[in-house]
Amino acid sequence: MKVLVVGGGGREHAICWKLAQSPNVTELYCAPGNAGIAQVAKCVNIKAIDVDSMVNWARDNAIEFVVVAPDDPLALGMVDALEKAGIPAFGPRANAAVIEASKAFSKELMKKYHIPTASYETFTDLDKALAYIEEQGAPIVVKADGLALGKGVVVASTVDEAKTAAREMMADKKFGESGSTVVIEECMTGPEVTVLAFADGEHVSTMPASQDHKRAYDGNKGPNTGGMGAIAPPPQYTAEVAKRCMEEIFQPTVAALKAEGRPFHGVIYFGLMLTPDGPRVVEYNARFGDPECQAVLSLLESNLMDIFIACREGTLDKLDIRWKNQAACCLVLASGGYPLDYKKGCPISGLEEAGKSAVVFHAGTAEKDGQIVTSGGRVLGVTAQGSTLEQAIANAYTAAKPISFQNMHYRTDIGHAF
Numbered sequence: 001m002k003v004l005v006v007g008g009g010g011r012e013h014a015i016c017w018k019l020a021q022s023p024n025v026t027e028l029y030c031a032p033g034n035a036g037i038a039q040v041a042k043c044v045n046i047k048a049i050d051v052d053s054m055v056n057w058a059r060d061n062a063i064e065f066v067v068v069a070p071d072d073p074l075a076l077g078m079v080d081a082l083e084k085a086g087i088p089a090f091g092p093r094a095n096a097a098v099i100e101a102s103k104a105f106s107k108e109l110m111k112k113y114h115i116p117t118a119s120y121e122t123f124t125d126l127d128k129a130l131a132y133i134e135e136q137g138a139p140i141v142v143k144a145d146g147l148a149l150g151k152g153v154v155v156a157s158t159v160d161e162a163k164t165a166a167r168e169m170m171a172d173k174k175f176g177e178s179g180s181t182v183v184i185e186e187c188m189t190g191p192e193v194t195v196l197a198f199a200d201g202e203h204v205s206t207m208p209a210s211q212d213h214k215r216a217y218d219g220n221k222g223p224n225t226g227g228m229g230a231i232a233p234p235p236q237y238t239a240e241v242a243k244r245c246m247e248e249i250f251q252p253t254v255a256a257l258k259a260e261g262r263p264f265h266g267v268i269y270f271g272l273m274l275t276p277d278g279p280r281v282v283e284y285n286a287r288f289g290d291p292e293c294q295a296v297l298s299l300l301e302s303n304l305m306d307i308f309i310a311c312r313e314g315t316l317d318k319l320d321i322r323w324k325n326q327a328a329c330c331l332v333l334a335s336g337g338y339p340l341d342y343k344k345g346c347p348i349s350g351l352e353e354a355g356k357s358a359v360v361f362h363a364g365t366a367e368k369d370g371q372i373v374t375s376g377g378r379v380l381g382v383t384a385q386g387s388t389l390e391q392a393i394a395n396a397y398t399a400a401k402p403i404s405f406q407n408m409h410y411r412t413d414i415g416h417a418f
């Protein structure tokens with residue numbers, strides 16, 4: 001099969017790396033890809049959000065299956081457009097991807113189908129939002145409705161902080177139209193875990209649980225990032241918690257989307273908080289998480305292409321998906337300054353040495369004059385395994401040692417922060 005993967009970060013490198021091991025994938029392309037992806041797939045210079053160019057290129061090059069990995073093209077309906085052009089695609093259609101694209105939609109869905117989540121109200125009127133914040137008190141959480149690059153959420157510890165956040169989103173339009181509608185929620189407490197699950201419209205098959213580290217610095221300090229490292233599986237996610245999540249959250253979510261006429265085919269990202277009252281949903285995403293995907297897919301034994309096909313065709317229940325009985329850790333090496341301003345184009349050394357004991361997924365790299373250089377905030381995801389989580393973490397840090405580039409920054413407490 002000739003397969004095209006859409007995207008160009010660490011997640012897409014992990015997907016391409018795994019697909020390259022599938023015997024039924026004979027030719028692999030990635031758009032736009034990056035310097036690491038270029039080692040396992042042919043990169044095509046089309047932006048991930050350019051739906052028309054992507055569909056045209058796939059058609060002109062007789063691509064037989066497209067994997068749409070990032071949130072934006074999913075929300076823009078790239079899967080719908082590909083399928084309309086007769087090209088089979090993995091990922092939810094826009095009407096199902098809305099579970100990520102609109103927080104107001106997903107909160108209403110959870111309320112209607114009794115899926116446990118924080119209590120909330122939705123507002124389009126600033127004065128009403130301010131009055132609600134006053135009435136509820138702090139701590140309280142203020143969220144912009146639409147996609148805001150993971151930055152549209154403020155966990156406010158005081159009423160003033162919450163009001164300022166609501167004003168910035170609704171009146172000052174800090175996140176553009178994403179903030180015209182805000183969701184104001186009860187503040188939950190407890191460890192956070194991610195569960196990624198394959199869904200085929202009706203059936204759901206979970207991957208090993210994982211845990212992201214969203215803050216930039218050690219001790220969960222500093223600004224939120226796309227994720228500075230991930231482990232799988234986190235110790236807090238016990239078999240008992242998993243059973244409860246399957247019965248109360250995962251299956252009901254897939255059934256709810258089907259009942260709403262929005263069958264979900266793809267990967268659902270369940271962002272969960274294990275509160276004293278049981279597991280509750282913090283957020284849904286309509287795709288693999290990054291860097292969680294890097295840690296989790298490194299544990300997959302089965303053929304990923306077969307799973308993607310089954311998700312599209314509704315035959316997931318016929319597959320026996322096998323995972324390694326190991327733990328994994330993905331350590332993100334970032335550009336100093338990320339998530340704010342950072343330098344690009346810095347030469348990276350030590351990649352070959354590191355690759356001997358771990359898989360080094362590329363997130364933001366490019367090739368310049370035969371040399372691999374930095375080209376993004378998150379640069380690399382050094383992903384290692386171990387028979388215990390402690391061992392996997394130690395292996396990732398050891399493997400990363402030879403790697404260096406100017407202003408390289410990473411957290412030293414991945415797997416130990418919660």
Ligand code: AMP
Nearest residue numbers: 118141153155185186187188271282283
């Ligand atoms: P989200 O984009 O909805 O995942 O929110 C980003 C982060 O904000 C989450 O990973 C949580 O750490 C935090 N957060 C979101 N909603 C809540 C909530 N209701 N209570 C406590 N923390 C929250």
Ligand code: GLY
Nearest residue numbers: 212227289290291
């Ligand atoms: N790592 C968080 C996300 O992918 O949304």
